[in-house]
Amino acid sequence: MATQHHNALTRVLAELPGPLPAFGVIHIAIPHTSRFTIVGNHLAQHAELSLVAIGIGVHIQSLPVGSLVGIKALTARFAEGEMRIAAALRELEAHGYLRRAHVRLANGRMATRTVFCNQPGALERAGRVVVAPKVPPAVPEEAPAVPEEPPAPPPAPEPDPVPESHPPVRVPPRTAPKPPRRPLPQPRELTPELRQTASAILADLRNHAEALVLSEADVEELIPGVAAWLEREVHPGAIRHALTADLPKPPKYPAKIVRHRLTVLLPPPLPGAEELAPAVRRPLVIPLQNCDGCDRAFRSREPGHCRGCRDLAAAA
Template sequence: MATQHNIALTRALAELPGPLPAFGVIHIAIPHTSRFTIVGNHLAQHAELSLVAIGIGVHIQSLPVGSLVGIKALTARFAEGEMRIAAALRELEAHGYLRRAHVRLANGRMTTRTVFCNQPGAVERAGRVVVVPEVAPSVPEPPPAPAPPPAPEPTPVPEEALPPVRVPPRTAPKPPRRPLPQPRALTPELRQTASAILADLRNHAEELVLSEADVEELVPGVAAWLEREVRPDAIRHALTADLPQPPKYPAKIVRHRLTMLLPPPLPDAEELAPAARRTLVIPLQNCDRCDRAFRSREPGHCRGCRDLAAAA
């Protein structure tokens, strides 16, 4: 079977026009006739989105209207955990691909609509989303059959009855970029370790060559990770794994990952320890008759005085 596949591949390569490149990928493009999605290179080759965010964006764009695209639904579909999928959705939202709008239904209840824009900022008209379905390239169709007798047309629903989904206009400014994490105290030890981690990145990913100015700017972000007791090898893996190819702006990629993938601080031992059981303490009362102390929730008589009263 492998030999047959190799022969078929060799024949397909021989039919490609022009000389083949000496290295790199070679595309054998066979036109799709059904079940395909048109994806822009601005998403597939995004310089600042992670590979998980790009994959989830392409997956959401391929789904039909009404499909569930929440964190739980995507976690049940893919092997990535909830934290990675949540971070990827936040990336898509920060770059304008994913939007969440609160609308009021006809029954008065509020709901959240998730809108995915295949071209952020290009599908807006008069403050309202314009849904443009992607249609497959036209193919020759058979001659039309005789037209059936006309049926009564349904009553159109007025546009005012549909709740509009408001999105920012095309000229709206982009959301501000999240600031680089900062440590509580940038000690000389933290600065030295953070600088060493950043300068050593090119030994683990040759694309991440940072200048001295880049290292000086990114040192507080790495120091914030170290202050939260993240090991240097874990920081190195977070900054070098699954890099986009080719990475045009290494410093921007490192800054983006230091900001978006920052782990939370470790909880204290007191937060992890179970709550101590409260000891029930019954207060002391003085007997109204003999003034002897006894324990009771309510004032009154001690047991001896109650026994004497009962005997009398």
């Protein structure tokens, strides 16, 4: 079967006019007769849009009117996650291909109107949305030559609402510096026992999640992170669950996923018995003072006279 395809391709290449290039792509252009979409090179070869944004833009342009193009709908259709698709939609919106406007329906509820423009430059120059004209219904050929009353003119079609222009969303350039990666947790002391247990946990991950296959180099690099968890008295089963639960499908970089979870999900050390003990209320102790009159001791927060001296002074 592969030989037949190779022979057919060889014959087609031999029939192409002119010399073939020594390198680079060779186009075999067969005209489409159905199910095709015209896409401008300004989108297909956009210098600032990411490849995901270009692909989603071409996909949206190929859909019929009324199709769902929200983040949930596109995530259900493609393998990319919600974050990448949301970022791609923001790119298309920032470059004028996608417009989102909030409009009020006849029942008073608000709805989001999504508009995709295949030529944002032409839209900005015209300053309006170009709406396809509505074709009026055909008049029957058997209509009377002289009607008794002139027919009423058909009502003028109401123009479709023009979406309000939104300020462009500023997408950070792809050349912007990325924040530094957080370091992998390190134990206070990497003992042979901790190293052996951490290595066994990492090597055993593929028995609980088939996609988490780590190389020997990955295991050696990630051992300190698992040892830091074990040093904080985390059970190996809890570590295994934290590293294998709710994995993306499919995980493209297993070692990076394990490193990220070991870093951001690191639990705090267990508190000691003294920290968990309830606070003991100490009785209030009022200090002793010497009376300024009789020099006898009495309890008071401030120095002065005792009660007997105060009573004598009041009676006098």
